[in-house]
Amino acid sequence: MSVLTFALAQFSPRVGDLLANAKQMVQLAEQAKQKGADVIVFPELAVTGYPPEDLLLRASMNKRVRNALDVLKQVNGITMVVGYPHQDDHPTQPQPRYNSAAVLCDGKILGVYHKQYLPNYSVFDERRYFTTGSQHVILEIKGQKVGLLVCEDIWQEKPICQLKKLGADLAVVLNASPFETGKHDRRKQLLQTQTKANAIPLAYVNCVGGQDDLVFDGGSMAVNADGSIAAEANRFSEQILLTEFDCETHAFKQQPAVAALSPLAETYQTLVVGVRDYVNRSGFPGVILGLSGGVDSALSLAIAVDALGPERVNAVMMPFAYTAQISLDDAAAQAKRLNVAYHVAEIHNIVNSFVSTLHPFFGDSDVGVTEENLQARTRGMLLMALSNKFGHLVLTTGNKSEMAVGYATLYGDMAGGYDVLKDVYKTQVFELCRYRNSLEETPVIPERVISRPPSAELRPDQVDQDSLPPYEILDAILQGYIEHDLSQTALVEQGFDCDVVNRIINMVDRNEYKRRQSAIGPRVTSRAFGRERRYPLVNGWQAGD
Amino acid sequence: MSVLTFALAQFSPRVGDLLANAKQMVQLAEQAKQKGADVIVFPELAVTGYPPEDLLLRASMNKRVRNALDVLKQVNGITMVVGYPHQDDHPTQPQPRYNSAAVLCDGKILGVYHKQYLPNYSVFDERRYFTTGSQHVILEIKGQKVGLLVCEDIWQEKPICQLKKLGADLAVVLNASPFETGKHDRRKQLLQTQTKANAIPLAYVNCVGGQDDLVFDGGSMAVNADGSIAAEANRFSEQILLTEFDCETHAFKQQPAVAALSPLAETYQTLVVGVRDYVNRSGFPGVILGLSGGVDSALSLAIAVDALGPERVNAVMMPFAYTAQISLDDAAAQAKRLNVAYHVAEIHNIVNSFVSTLHPFFGDSDVGVTEENLQARTRGMLLMALSNKFGHLVLTTGNKSEMAVGYATLYGDMAGGYDVLKDVYKTQVFELCRYRNSLEETPVIPERVISRPPSAELRPDQVDQDSLPPYEILDAILQGYIEHDLSQTALVEQGFDCDVVNRIINMVDRNEYKRRQSAIGPRVTSRAFGRERRYPLVNGWQAGD
CATH class of the missing domain: 3.40.50.620 (HUPs)
Incomplete structure (x- = not known):
């Protein structure tokens, strides 16, 4: 039986420290090689850490990226799929920058894929930095046609469908997907739906660790073409998840399931x-x-x-x-x-x-x-x-x-x-x-x-x-207003007292100035205060329909 | 001589208070009408104020926009060009949202243009909210073909060039362009270049007033096809600038020049x-x-x-x-x-x-x-x-x-x-x-x-x-590092002491946490601390090339 062994490198890159990240990636690749891996897949933008924000605009960013890739090119005997920001050099004209995945082997770059769907909502600002890619990349590794995707690509219908049409045997997806309540279940459902609908297996690699207000929760996995989850990494901790892809049956080998974590x-x-x-x-x-x-x-x-x-x-x-x-x-x-x-x-x-x-x-x-x-x-x-x-x-x-x-x-x-x-x-x-x-x-x-x-x-x-409604009521109103963007009318229709709703909404809006000067803290909901909820301080909006 | 009189309504909308803005726009339209204007042009997103940020995502935003437009439709006898966010209603499927300009006359909407270039750099996050438009709109007013553009459109080569090709006699440009040092001169040069290169006159309307860290500085103007500035509004104050467009010569009537302000x-x-x-x-x-x-x-x-x-x-x-x-x-x-x-x-x-x-x-x-x-x-x-x-x-x-x-x-x-x-x-x-x-x-x-x-x-x-280099040196290094994204090497090449440069760069990077909790303040440079300089707090970037 011919097998292609993947190492899903669920690790925690340090934002901005490209050289340290590259060195750690070399170590992980060596470890994976020793464990018999043919391919190691790193998360999205592993070289810079995620999100690098305006560090991407620094004059020396490209040079540092090249230096980091040079470090990675020293690894032999294992194919590496590496997330990094790609920008060609040009003496006078600034070239487009892409959120990319390179396939490296024995010091050579075999191919580069540019992310096609750039999220620019919630906590994401990728169109501030990146240009959308337009071409799929499928590389043959040990006779298997491996298609590349990056994060948001897999949340869309088209990319994985096209990879299948182009003849890919499986897809690898590089991610930097931050935690929010219930997100991991949604990821699983998504991957099961996508693999099944397109009859193509995939390997999904997420990073872990905290970066300012974001916490990446890992949970990397290999999913078969029937939608079954073949292998799963732990949540919240670094791990090289090894998973064997059978080149004849085109399926990842089934491993014992990992116990799910409760929401709390x-x-x-x-x-x-x-x-x-x-x-x-x-x-x-x-x-x-x-x-x-x-x-x-x-x-x-x-x-x-x-x-x-x-x-x-x-x-x-x-x-x-x-x-x-x-x-x-x-x-x-x-x-x-x-x-x-x-x-x-x-x-x-x-x-x-x-x-x-x-x-x-x-x-x-x-x-x-x-x-x-x-x-x-x-x-x-x-x-x-x-x-x-x-x-x-x-x-x-x-x-x-x-x-x-x-x-x-x-x-x-x-x-x-x-x-x-x-x-x-x-x-x-x-x-x-x-x-x-x-x-x-x-x-x-x-x-x-x-x-x-x-x-x-x-x-x-x-x-x-004395000054607030009971917390059960307060929190229910807040959740509706903040997380679900419900209007005053919609909240009142849900049965909350109109005056209370008005008072709470006004308090939320009026206190934006306090939050603007507040400390950051870890995001757990789908709408945290911070980079994903952007409101003016001077704001004439009044509660109402 | 047949004349088309424009009123360029350089005013200061209140972010979030759509009804108040609409009422003020009605007043301005009535004033303009009494002064003989045929057309009044308001700034970009005048109905919501600029930038409305995540208020655009509120469930009742569309309803409020419609109510505001209904108020504006009560005006008779003058054509109004109104900046507002446009989103069609649909019972289940969310429709794309556009940054738009509507032409209203006597209670009817004669046409709607959707901005084609959405800035997503510097202080701008327009792709978080808006979809790019793809069609030009040219309307005939008193026999003149008037093409519409919104802000960033005029900073690109294509839109104005296409308006000309499509037969427009002149263009009106709705703007919300915030102040930064030297920006007004660059605007003028741009408008002169664009009008001359395409042999088409244009009317440029900017808003005024402070909104959080942004200050809109006005300076609305009418520019003729030879690149000459025919009429110019004051900076920093509300004003209805009246300008007569000669329908035969296709030129705005020359008015006395406004004295330029010094940079200080x-x-x-x-x-x-x-x-x-x-x-x-x-x-x-x-x-x-x-x-x-x-x-x-x-x-x-x-x-x-x-x-x-x-x-x-x-x-x-x-x-x-x-x-x-x-x-x-x-x-x-x-x-x-x-x-x-x-x-x-x-x-x-x-x-x-x-x-x-x-x-x-x-x-x-x-x-x-x-x-x-x-x-x-x-x-x-x-x-x-x-x-x-x-x-x-x-x-x-x-x-x-x-x-x-x-x-x-x-x-x-x-x-x-x-x-x-x-x-x-x-x-x-x-x-x-x-x-x-x-x-x-x-x-x-x-x-x-x-x-x-x-x-x-x-x-x-x-x-x-005692603890800082002389301010002349400090400020020069800071300006290079912050405003011009110069690397340590580039600064040292300019003649600054290497140790001093390193120390300053490290201080800037390390103190991001203080700035994150700082009060907002008015932006005057091309790279203010705040929404346009987004750096991680946990940041492994080291000074160096």
Whole structure:
């Protein structure tokens, strides 16, 4: 039986470090060769990492790409399929740039395919950088005709259909497909539909790892022409998935199935990978965060410990007059349980010094949001001072519900470099706490933290529900408005109170200025705040039909 | 002599407020009609304002566009050329969306043109929203064949050339073209070249006003087939420019030329309009800013006063141990000269309370950047508290050189909603101060503020040049690196010291995280920090060739 062995190189390139990526790809190719692979397939734009953004426009980008390809050309005895940005040189006229896949073998480039469908929606801006390709590329490897596709190509009907018509025996697809809830199931369904409809098997390679707000979740796979999944890589971790293609039956060999992750499990892993890669790849020794005794900082702490280990995590409790004793107790208990450095710093003196300095301005005006913000900002300043002195990244802990309606203090609890829960609704925060607690016999998050009514503790006896509708209702409205672009009318038709809907929509729109200055955080939904939701700050749009 | 009179409606639509824009357009059309105009031409996407960004994706956008067009259809007796987003309705299949120009007359739509070239570079993301049109539209008005173009179309060779071939007597071009240094001269040259090369006259309409970081500078004009400019609107202000087109000679009637603005004058006006429209359209009663006695806050104050009037501007001097007496004197003198509310709030007590709260953590560690940041952040918190209490927008005053190299404190002097000088290099700050002083007999900015060595006054006897190269050198390197995408090698070849270049490039790249959380500010260069310079935060790119 003649077999073509593919190595699907699910790895985590570093955006911008082309030489390091090329060297790692050489190592992976050598490993794959030793394991008997004939072909190794790397993800989309593996050479630059994804998304390289405006680094693509740098004058020396092409030179660096050539240097990286030269490094890869030193590999012998294995065919490599390499994602990279392709631009021909020309002394005066800038040439079009393509999102390409090159087939390299023994120092030679055997063929280059240019991606034909360039996504320019959601988080993607590929038409800012790339020109669409127009030609298919099919190469013969060990007698098998291998057609090339890149990411968005496989989400369209035409490319895979044409590859089949042109006589390809199978397709390999290079991807940089970021996580969002339910996306992996959609990918699987898509690949099953496409292979079956066109009666052609394919090998799908995705990258892994966090890059700013995006987390790539892997899940590379080989799918047969009958739509069955023959081999599957793990999610969220680097892996060379070996898969044997039978050159006679034209099918990948069936391997044991990989257990699917629950929606909560994949979301939790996304947050862990997001934190881990942001912290490590930015070169921080560790992180620091404010622990309030509330559920958001509790979950953020657990995620940080899972991402970095307890020795790299520092928690600070910063009580004021309105901090309940149970908040102090629960924060201490959680820090102890997770074995992280824990400190308490009272903020009374600082807040009082602000109040007295401001007294000539404020006189006897009513105490209100201004004074609440002073507390939050004092805490933010303390965390930033500790970060400046000891080098730890400040994690912020605001969830998506808060970010949506602006229930957060700019330069206060919003101060920091990475917002762990930025794309996690409050109702999901509770679910993730329970999920994490279910993993160990002793819960890492004290039950009371989860069950008590949420409060910012910025005034006496305050609870979140004083100023917000119940989180079940708030989150449902937010999800409809943000993720599904529902209008006010459509939300009211779903049964939500008209005034509440109007109020929430106005809060979301009005607080764009806060989000614009917020820390990034890992994307888990199909519409995160950030590069995929672009709204003007000065905005005359009014809620309404 | 038969004449076709055009009204070029250089106005300032409000992004997102479609109904208000339509009503204003009706008023402008009525005014134009009374002045004898046959045709009124509005700017690109006048109905939504530019850029509407993801508002275009909202479910009710099409309905609002239709309602706005219905309002416009009530106008009789004048032909209107209206920029708007066009999308046909379909019960199930989403239809392509176009960036379009409709010709309306007496309640009827006579024709619709779809923009053929969609910019997706620099600040533009049009392919995120729009599909390219493929057909020219030429309409006969009073016997004249009028061809339509939208913005980017005129920057390409083909569209105007084809209009001519198709028999158009003249072209009208709808634009939303934001200011950048030198752009207006390039527009003029372009229009002169295009009209001459194709022997066709054109009417060019641009909008005006600030929208977030963009400032539209107007300068609408009518250009004859010989390349001569027949009529020209003012820059930066709303105006209906009337221009008569002779139907026999096929030429616009020559009007007196408008005096050109100097590069400093147009930059200064951009900053004034940016502040004015951001503050007014966000609904703030006024602004507050920290006055340090330095040149950046001095210039920002002058701009704020020119934008809003002195009664809406509040200045606060927040001295600490390192604040020189001349800083206090000069800040007070300037506030007095400009007639703004001026207060002094010492920050010793607050800074000391931070220092003592942090002492258990810091022990006897060396005093350094952490302590400097405490001063800056205390000032930021005071300004934010005053803003929260009294509702004034905090203006930040960091210039482009500082934003580039991270010579600014996140949540400190960077705290605020609009950064007046964000896109102005330090060397240009000095030039703009002198320019502003030249406008009045008594200089609004004390000479000593301009001539003393720049200092952040965060430690004894500190001057900026302790940690940065001289601003002339710094700015030249920054300009090469940021605006012209020059590599390290290219900069060294220009004669800059290799170590200095490396250091600066690394500072620029490393401080992307600060800029990501910075306030927006008016764009004046061809590469501002913000939507047109998109870099990853986690970035493995190293300076080098």
